[in-house]
Amino acid sequence: MRISTGPLASPEIAYEIARATAIHDCPDIPYQSQKNFLALFDNPPPGYTYERYLGYIDDQPVGYLELTFPQLDNLSNVEVDLLVLPGHRRHGVGRALHALAVERARANDRRHLQAATVDRHPDGAAFAEAMGAKAGLAETRSRLDLTTLDEAKLAELRAEADKRSEGYRLRRWIGVAPDDIIDDLAYLEARLNVDAPTGDINWEPEKLDADRMRKGEEAREKRGRRSYQSGALIGDKMVAFTWLVVDLDRPSHVWQNTTLVDPDHRGHRLGLLVKLDNLDHIREQRPAAEAIDTFNATENAFMLDINLAMGFRPVDAWIEWQQDL
Ligand SMILES: CC(C)(COP(=O)(O)OP(=O)(O)OC[C@H]1O[C@@H](n2cnc3c(N)ncnc32)[C@H](O)[C@@H]1OP(=O)(O)O)[C@@H](O)C(=O)NCCC(=O)NCCS
Known part of the structure; x- marks a missing residue:
């Protein structure tokens, strides 16, 4: 099994990974349409830039990383959205995408990686802790x-x-x-x-x-x-x-x-x-x-x-x- 990361080959793949993960993690929130998901790429909120990557097992894309860089304030922060398809977890794809997130944060002069996890499944919090992140705020x-x-x-x-x-x-x-x-x-x-x-x-x-x-x-x-x-x-x-x-x-x-x-x-x-x-x-x-x-x-x-x-x-x-x- 070969784990690798690379640039986002096609936005449609990102949508499929994000949709499957969201439905698994929060089934009661209707997931956005592909059209509206893709519209973010061309119509970002003002003051933010993005970088997007895929994580692979062999040649199959199973993970998606979206990094959001505030450009007008919060200049030491980067928001991390790191998703791995439920059927392909615990094979190191998350770890590989996290290493890439750290590399890209450093390249963009960012000192704080920030991300959110939900309590319905243990994966997100266990992963964040294993990567060395600290719980900073509890939300309901x-x-x-x-x-x-x-x-x-x-x-x-x-x-x-x-x-x-x-x-x-x-x-x-x-x-x-x-x-x-x-x-x-x-x-x-x-x-x-x-x-x-x-x-x-x-x-x-x-x-x-x-x-x-x-x-x-x-x-x-x-x-x-x-x-x-x-x-x-x-x-x-x-x-x-x-x-x-x-x-x-x-x-x-x-x-x-x-x-x-x-x-x-x-x-x-x-x-x-x-x-x-x-x-x-x-x-x-x-x-x-x-x-x-x-x-x-x-x-x-x-x-x-x-x-x-x-x-x-x-x-x-x-x-x-x-x-x-
Ligand atoms: C969090 C997530 C990205 C992890 O992806 P993954 O490919 O399974 O992660 P990895 O296989 O690289 O796991 C790395 C380490 O995290 C820890 N970990 C991950 N999931 C875990 C779980 N369910 N229970 C305990 N430890 C876990 C382990 O220490 C693991 O290393 P190990 O397998 O060698 O023991 C994935 O579960 C996911 O998409 N969750 C939903 C979205 C989310 O919460 N993202 C996190 C934002 S920080």
């Missing part, structure tokens, strides 16, 4: 089942949020944010790595501005995804927001992304308010949606409490790993 994936929502509870939460947030008003948008709030949006989104727990992972604040936010949404749309957003404003200033993303080829499933309230405006239930408003937004705009999934740092009790109150329930546990070179 939670799901809101849109087919069994507790409408009375949601109405009660909304009444409480409305009462506590007097003076603020809500605003919704889809895709690129309107010009008059896009600077506020960039400021709030960039606070994520400051305000949300990052454990021992070296995540630095992203350098975001209106131009990068705009290009990010345009690239997302070209990847077959659309974001649905809701913000809370006081006067003309947006001080809280949240966003959901739908893969247009997989309309039953929705991802919950950042929710953030400006530190000067906390304590008014704005986080809950924008999330409840955006839940109504997505239900109106995407009636085929059946579930919303979200990741939270397990120690982020405040966000998890909001999610639990809305009806989100934990599905699985994840670890973010970091290996320092």
